[in-house]
Every structure is written in C-alpha cells, then in structure tokens.
Amino acid sequence: MTDKILKAMTPKRKTAVNGKSPAMTYFVVLAAYAVLELCIKTGIMSSHLQGLLVPMVYYAIVAVGLNICVGILGELSLGHAGFMCIGAFGSAVFSLLTDGVLPDGLRFLLAFLVGVALATLFGFLIGIPVLRLNGDYLAIVTLAFGEIIKNLLNALYLGIDENGLHASLSNQMALGLSPDGKMLINGAMGVSGTPHDANFTISMVVLLIALFLAQNLVHSKHGRAIMAIRDNRIAAESIGINIVRYKMQAFTISAAIAGAAGVLFSHNISTLQASSQYFGYNVSIMILVYVVLGGIGNLRGSVIAASILYLLPELLRGLNKYRMLIYSIVLIVVMIFNWAPAAIAWRENLAAKFKAARKENV
C-alpha cells in the first residue's frame, strides 16, 4: 500500500524539487572547481585564498549534511559540530596510529571511513531515543550532545605504548605511559601531528559525493517518505510510513556527512582541539545559518551560502576591525533579501519586468 502511494508520487521524469535540477547543482560545483583550480594553477590566486578553499568546502559539506536534517526531514539539529568533532577526532587518532604503517593514500581513505563510521554510529545512537518523540526534542538533545562530546574529549587522555592503549580522564601522568609511548589525545591540548592529507581536490570530491547522496535521497522513494513525514506526520503515518525508521535514516545520513567534513577538518591542519571555537554550539548555529540563508531544503543554496559566508570575513581582512561589523550587516541583508515579504515581492516584480523586457526583445 505505502509503496504504491509513494510510487504514485514519483514524477514522470527526474525533475527537481522546487524547480531545481540536480544536474545543475553538479555543474555549478564542477564549474566552480574548474575555475578555482585554474586560478591556482596559473598562479593568480593568492595563497591566502588558497588556504581558505579546504575549510570553505568542508563547511559546505556539513551544511549539505545539516540541510538533510533540517530541510528534508524537518527536524532541527543544533549538534552538527559535535558530529564533525567525532569525525575529526576519530580519523585523526586513526591516522596517528597507522602513520608510517600503511601507505599514505590507503591510510587517509581508511581514516576517512573510520571518521564517517564513528559519526554515523553516534548519529544512530542519538536517534534511537530522540527520533521517537515529536516536537523540538531533537534540537535540545543534539545541543547537549555536542557539548558533552566536546567536554568528554577535553578531559580524555589517550596514549599508546608497547603494552597497548592507555586511557584516563584525569591527567597525562595517570596514563603510566612508557617513555617511548605516544600521546594520541592529550586532554584539552587535543591531537597534534595529524598528517596534512586533505586538499582542495579531495574536498571537492567529498562534496560531490555528499551532494550525490543527498540529491539521490531526495529523489528516491525514501526521500519522498521523509518529506511526507516533514509535511504532515499524521497523514504520513496513516498511509503506513514507518516514521521512526525514515527519520533515523535521514538523521544518520546527515550525521555521516558531518563526520566526513570533520575528517577533512582534522587532516587539513595539524593541531586539533575540542574547544568551543571549533566545535561548540556557536559553530553548530553558524552551520544552521548557512542552511537557513541558503534556503531550507535547497542543497545548492547551502553550498553557495556556506562558501560565501565562510569567505566573507576572511576576504574583508583588509578592513581590519570593521570586518566583523560588516559581516553581521551582510547576514542581515541576505536574510532580508531572501525572506522578507517586501523583498520577495520586489524580487518577483523585478523578475517579471526582466521577463517582459526579454519577450519584447524577442
């Protein structure tokens, strides 16, 4: 029964949700990659901007991940920085353990899988109790989860020597590490010495994979079931959609994508600390800002918004102390432009005029 209904909802051809074609999104991302890569190769891109590319892409990835949760599933998550943190620490520890043992490419691939798997596992575990509930509980629990993960990692000491792994929650001395042992996680000082594996090309590949996953999910039977839950839970339940299962599916995928962004985070810079400025709730909210300003449920919009809003404060460096002020003003302007009724009316008016003018010319 359910299958039939969901099948009946299937559009004749693969058109986009909200008038967006999925192919266009890949095209935009690939075109941006080609242009930026060309700028790097010809040397016209400053090294400052080159350094910003990888972080820009991993924030775009986590925004895509969060958009699955917020836009497609319609549940608010304030803990995506926490999933990023798990992906970052899991993969960094794996890389430290196997550095020199495995060839670099294979090690990074495995570290990537470990990071994503850990984030997925935590997403799954968090989802089991919370996604059974209605209302805003997910937001509350994920907010707490992000903070708990951060604080646990801040207190965790992990080392390895010939006797195996040692862990402690009090201090480094309590590990009883032998002199030639190696610290993996040094409490609040975090992980240092992660190899620098992530680069722009790898990040773009991950972004494309994330977009591919997200877009195919949206256009699949599962995606339609998830959106049916978002639009009307009771109606969805009445036609026999397993609410908890589909919610879990969307949320776990969302967490996995955030974990992938975390892997890129930790392998882009050699020191990693679980402090508020990288993985606190403010970061989760910043990612939510990317999603909201890019358009809830609009995957391409998330990528564009994350890229611009990440680059903006950095590109305004020349303005020194005023840049944070300008950044906030830009946020407000974008918000008004996207969402204020008057701005929408003005935009549509302008578009209509543009269209009319074009018709006259033809």
Added chain:
Amino acid sequence: MKKTSRVISAVMVSAMAVSMLAGCGNSGASGAASGAATSTDAAAASSAAGSADTAAAAASGKTFKIGAIGPLTGGAAAYGNAVCNAAVLAAKEINANGGMNGYQVEVKTEDDELDNQKSVNAYNTLKDWGMQMLVGPTTSACSIAVSEYTKDDNMFQITPSGSAVDCVKYDNVFRVCFSDPAQGTASADYIADHKLATKIGIIYDSSDVYSSGITQNFVTEAQAKGLTVVSQEAFTADNKTDFSVQLQKAKDGGADLVFLPIYYTEASLILQQANTMGYKPTFFGCDGLDGILSVDNFDTSLAEGVMLLTPFAADADDDLTKNFVAAYNKDYGGTPNQFAADSYDAMYAIKAAVEKANITPDMSVSDICEAMKTAMTQITVDGLTSKGMTWQASGEPNKQPKAVVIKNGAYVSAE
C-alpha cells in the same frame, strides 16, 4: 515567475562572488609581484612579469618585510595586541637607528582570533604581502599549526610567546619565552631549593595548553625533589568563576603553598576567594600572573606576598626596561606585559642574527631562513626578558628565570 526570481538571485549572488574574487585576484597579483621582487626563483619572477613595474618598485625599496600574528580581537586580544604593538614599536626604533644591517624594516600585523585555521589564513595573507620572516603567532596552538606551513615554505619563524614544546619542533622555528616544561621544572626547583613549602596544592586550567603543560612538568619535578602534591584540581575555560571547591581541597590537604600556573584574571578571583575563606598559604605562579596588579577592581593588598617566576617585570629599573615601558606607553597607552617584552626581544634577536649573517632583503625567503638558522645559534642578545640570551639549534632560548615577589603593591626581586 518564481523560477525567474531564483535565476535573478543566482545571478546576483554570482556577480557578488565574482566581484569578490576579482578583488582578491588583484591583491594576489600584487602579492606575487612583491614576492618575486625578493625571490631569485625564475618561475616566480616570470609569473609576475605582467606587473613588472610593481616588482621593480618593490625591489628598489629593499626593505625587510616581517610579519606578526596574534589574536587582535576577542578574549585573548590583550596578548596579540601586546605582541603586534611591540613588534611595530621595535621596528620603528630599529629604523630610526639605521635599520637591520642597513636596511629598513616593515612590519605588518594580522589577526588570528585565537583560531588555528585563521592563524594559517593570516600567515598566507602575510605571505602574499611578501613577508620574509615571521614573528609569531602569539599563542601555542596557533604557533604549532603555522609551523607546519613555515616548514614547508622554509620561512624563518620566531614565536615570542608560543611556549608549548611542539612549537619549535621544526628547525626553522625559534622562540623567545620559556617552554612550558622549563617553567614547570624551574618552579618546582625554585620552591624546593628555597624550602618554601613541602605540601603543595595546584589549581590549573585543564583546557589551556600553557597551564596543563606547566602542571605536568611541575608535578614530575616536584616528586623528584621530594615535594608532596596534596591536591591537583582543574578548572576549564567554560567554568572559571568559582574556585571554592579547588581551594577547599587544597586547604583540607594541608597545603602550605598553592601553585597557580594560570593567567592573572582567574588568579585574582582565587586570591579573593581564598581571603574570604580565611585560607592564607603562599601563592606561587608563573609568568601568566604578570599583570595581576593591574586587574580592575582588584584589591592589590590581597596579592601581597604572591611569588611569581617571570622573565619580565615592567617596573624593573634598568634603562632598557624603562625606555621600553615609556615608549610603549606613549604609542599605545598602558603598561606593556611580558608578551610585549618577548616580541620586542624577538625583533632585536632577528636584527642581531641578520647582522651576524649579513643577510640582505633581496635574498629568497628560503636562503634567509637557512642563514638565520645558523646565525641564531651564534648571537647573544641582552633583551628585556633576560641578559645574555642565546639560542640552541633546537630553537629553545637559554635564559635565567627570575622570581619576583609582590611587596607593597609592586613587583620586587625575590632574592
């Protein structure tokens, strides 16, 4: 209708993006040009051929370009501003006295907001500007992150105040301050050698690299010297206003000295709360306590008898310190702290090494770095933070820690 409005908004967004990229494309090109001016690398020179006039102009100017990085905004802004201001101040003095090896010095400062990634961004910005040597970053974690990049570029880096061990793990990185282990060990040695106490309580910030690093080494050395650590209690950056539990534990353990390897803001609260509790042990700290007398609304009589191990005291009466403090106060207002002194010394260390190895601004970044690596180990600098500072090839400075004690609201030598 709706579709077209989306198209329009997409066009506007891309126009915005393009204009931004165009803006930084320009700055990138000029950055590459000034880089080429100082580089003997043929490829770099040819890539900047399009803007040869700017390159020529930069080449005829012939100045040393030194970058400084620190948190200029946010909670740690006091440290970053101190480092950057003092570097600019030192450059001004050096230029007025004939420059480094006869060449003028330009200093450019960048904000890293105490964020590793932003610190690397700041480093890249400075590299585009044509930086040849780096003073900074100010804090340990940022310094470690940036050192990965300076190593790849073979750029000379001297961090004024990055005290974690890993800051100088590459041979192109040197530091001015003591390392955390050195401070922890020196503090324990000082307490044991001067028989200040036998039972010690520690209150430290476990979320801070500086504080945890000192604590670990202090505990190890204290045990070796026969001191008993009766309590070792941590707080974190998110929870640093109430210290009554930590103080009570130290009191219950019978500690007659409380070791505070933390920054002065929290220390001032600890002193107030200990006073309320009627607990009066000796308080002993490291250079982070420097500045405790200038905390707003703090009754400085509570700090009476507090001892700290610091390389710099702004009220020292030697001419060098007096001149520095006066000049800093004139240009930026306020009293310079230890970070400013470290940064000022870093600039003079660079000057000494540049003159020792006869380095000129037209050498490539990598050649400068190679020459500096050797020269740094051959110089002796009489700076604000120590007399007769020398450097090891590992990047660690050799200098004597000084203990000061607070008496009548001023820092005086403890000897």
